[in-house]
Amino acid sequence: MIPNVLITDDDAGFRSALCDALSDRGLTLYQASDGDEALEVIGQESIHLVLVDVHMPRVTGIEVIREIAGRSLRIPTILMSAMMDEAIEREAARMRAYRILHKPIGLRDLRQIVSGSLAETYGWRPS
Template sequence: MKKILLVDDEQSIHTVYTAEFEDEGYEVISAFDGDEGLEKFSNEAVDLVILDIHMPGKTGIEVLRQMKKLKADVPVILSSAYQEYKRDLGSWASEEYIVKSGNLDDLKASVRRLLSEKK
């Protein structure tokens, strides 16, 4: 079973994403801030990360940089409610940038594609 690390400070995102991705057959590991996300990323064998950008403490861009230094081969999807971060050069290290929405079709398609490419 493929493992997805979800790093987001919003409980509602964890509830929805966990239910949706577990229904798709993935295991979801939750982290609620950048430090917790980095700890779990370092200690767990995850296959993919969904990472919020705007969180208290470390931003998603800072966490992304540290994750890529630790394990460059693990794909990271940046997820934000804000379109403007897409132009931030720091976000270009991610494999995907998805604007949060009530429709998870784009996010699910990206997860499937990145995990199938990873083999």
């Protein structure tokens, strides 16, 4: 199995940095610039993990997680934000987000969290 990971953030440089950090893990990486694009990708591709920023135009990260849960999709989600507050954390926990990360995110930590999520959910190990 080659996991499909979707990285969603309105900051193109940040998306690129995350892709660079994960590119050697044996993953297929998809990118979306906002929640609306993320939901389009999720509807078209078999996505195994979603990394999503909270604060984005059009559709927020919380709305993406809510939509995934509403579609009864069992896709682990990792919510990211530089401006996290307790209300967002509670909502993400209620939506069963796999992890909530505060920006800036250490790339070594991110790689471990992504690998851990895929191992826990699918039994996958990096090549």
